[in-house]
Amino acid sequence: MLKVTNLHVSYGGIKALRGININIEENKIVTLIGANGAGKSSTLRAIMNLVKKDQGRVEYDGEDLTNLKTMDIVKKGIALSPEGRRVFANLTVEENLILGAYTREDRGEIKKDMEKVYALFPRLKERSWQKAGTLSGGEQQMLAVGRALMVRPKVLMLDEPSLGLAPLLVKDIFDIIKEIHSQGNTILLVEQNAKKALEIADYGYVLETGELVLEGPGQELLNNERVKEAYLGEAK
Amino acid sequence: MNMSIQEFLQHMANGISLGSLYALIAIGYTMVYGILRLINFAHGDIFMLGTYLTFYGIIFTPIPWYIVFILAPALTGLLGLVLERLAYKPLRESPRITVLISAIGASFLLQNLGILVFGGRPKAFPTPAILEKVLNVGGVSIAIVNFVIPIVTVILLIGLNYVIQKTKTGMAMRALSKDYETASLMGININGIISITFFIGSFLAAMGGIMWGVKYPQLMPHMGVLPGLKCFIAAVIGGIGNITGAVLGGFILGLGEILLIAFLPTLTGYRDAFAFILLIVILLLKPTGLMGEKITEKV
Numbered sequence A: 001m002l003k004v005t006n007l008h009v010s011y012g013g014i015k016a017l018r019g020i021n022i023n024i025e026e027n028k029i030v031t032l033i034g035a036n037g038a039g040k041s042s043t044l045r046a047i048m049n050l051v052k053k054d055q056g057r058v059e060y061d062g063e064d065l066t067n068l069k070t071m072d073i074v075k076k077g078i079a080l081s082p083e084g085r086r087v088f089a090n091l092t093v094e095e096n097l098i099l100g101a102y103t104r105e106d107r108g109e110i111k112k113d114m115e116k117v118y119a120l121f122p123r124l125k126e127r128s129w130q131k132a133g134t135l136s137g138g139e140q141q142m143l144a145v146g147r148a149l150m151v152r153p154k155v156l157m158l159d160e161p162s163l164g165l166a167p168l169l170v171k172d173i174f175d176i177i178k179e180i181h182s183q184g185n186t187i188l189l190v191e192q193n194a195k196k197a198l199e200i201a202d203y204g205y206v207l208e209t210g211e212l213v214l215e216g217p218g219q220e221l222l223n224n225e226r227v228k229e230a231y232l233g234e235a236k
Numbered sequence B: 001m002n003m004s005i006q007e008f009l010q011h012m013a014n015g016i017s018l019g020s021l022y023a024l025i026a027i028g029y030t031m032v033y034g035i036l037r038l039i040n041f042a043h044g045d046i047f048m049l050g051t052y053l054t055f056y057g058i059i060f061t062p063i064p065w066y067i068v069f070i071l072a073p074a075l076t077g078l079l080g081l082v083l084e085r086l087a088y089k090p091l092r093e094s095p096r097i098t099v100l101i102s103a104i105g106a107s108f109l110l111q112n113l114g115i116l117v118f119g120g121r122p123k124a125f126p127t128p129a130i131l132e133k134v135l136n137v138g139g140v141s142i143a144i145v146n147f148v149i150p151i152v153t154v155i156l157l158i159g160l161n162y163v164i165q166k167t168k169t170g171m172a173m174r175a176l177s178k179d180y181e182t183a184s185l186m187g188i189n190i191n192g193i194i195s196i197t198f199f200i201g202s203f204l205a206a207m208g209g210i211m212w213g214v215k216y217p218q219l220m221p222h223m224g225v226l227p228g229l230k231c232f233i234a235a236v237i238g239g240i241g242n243i244t245g246a247v248l249g250g251f252i253l254g255l256g257e258i259l260l261i262a263f264l265p266t267l268t269g270y271r272d273a274f275a276f277i278l279l280i281v282i283l284l285l286k287p288t289g290l291m292g293e294k295i296t297e298k299v
């Protein structure tokens, strides 16, 4: 349903993405793995039109999103939780969540979704009146994910949601991703933690210096020698 | 230096009303800075436009003055919004210095346009008679305007606070002031919010302009320069980007200025220098301004 074809992105003449093709089926978890600087974030940012595309096309349900403004892409139901949390530090937890639902008018449903987020992350509920900037790093990460859920996106893109979290919390985050998925959401997940990402993913793509080098079902990639060696830290 | 309590109260009333209008103008600087990191040098000239629009509204239209006092600021708000679209928006991606120069250019343009359209000769502000009355409260005679101005200011501030703290638009403004990109990921219409910011800032400046016209009823095309500069200073003293700070800075400046001449009449000639001296002192003591926060970021 979300389809990216022949995506090229460059920064000041340096090519970051060279012809990426990604297809995300409805109700699936798709993951994008790769080393630092491979171009994972650039791919997500190009989909949201936060960076200029040199070439390529983004399509959602047959509709062309390539040249839409970021805010209009959000209105189509695609949300990105950006790398590095990026919560609004000067706003309260609750206000951050309300802004997540900025494009929505269905007050009753917004309230319900807010309760859902609080049920997923009880710590946020306890701190709903606290300024987001005073939350711990992990709590900020939860808020960033919760805020993206408030968009009630059809496609949720998460850029390194487990970054900087304690192992126990990493597990929590992955459990929550599975739970979000089981509620009927489509997810595009970017992760440093390739093993965990592939374990929960229906399908995965491997990105190396701006090019896709491998793709396949999550399980298949987990067993792939090349992936094992390069991303799972297992010797041959 | 013998001052009766009556005289002192009169000066206080005067200082509070001057502080009120400084506060209203300072808010515009601080809001625009908060969102665009731009010092809108044309803000003082927007204040001037607001005062002239009120003048023409009262003199040349049959509209009652109290309606003009709302319509003219609304129109000024729209002009502020147009100014942003023409002079700043095309430079959104340019280095900050370019936008600053555009702001200075816009300021000169508006002043000279003012001379061309309104004429260089001073005009007398048509203060409604009812506002010119003087009340005598227990031996203290205070002009009605000195009551009306703080009251109107408080109403406007309460309204502004509501918009910024309680509405989605206000939340979007605050979000935008920290992180454009993430704000756009929430589906926030960045250009729309910036326009609203300019509208509100210019509306309040025009309200300040009307108060200025009532207190100092002489209009000139470059009348915005000095108040503009002082209110910019008020915003910096309060901590630029912080609205409460701008209000505080405005009151400190207004009261300080009036009390300075009241207690030390020999320094009257230095009245305008007071703002600058205060600025230097405060920035030496607290570089971020009174309410300005240090920028700390969690990584």
Ligand SMILES: Nc1ncnc2c1ncn2[C@@H]1O[C@H](COP(=O)(O)OP(=O)(O)OP(=O)(O)O)[C@@H](O)[C@H]1O
Pocket (backbone or CB within 6 Å): A011, A012, A016, A034, A035, A036, A037, A038, A039, A040, A041, A042, A043, A083
């Ligand atoms: N704004 C930018 N300006 C210049 N170069 C950039 C910019 N953003 C990314 N790049 C470059 O593009 C390449 C891809 O970056 P990207 O952020 O997409 O990588 P990534 O796969 O998300 O890496 P990481 O795992 O470290 O987050 C890198 O070489 C990076 O240096």
Ligand SMILES: [Mg+2]
Pocket (backbone or CB within 6 Å): A040, A041, A042, A083, A159
């Ligand atoms: Mg990245």
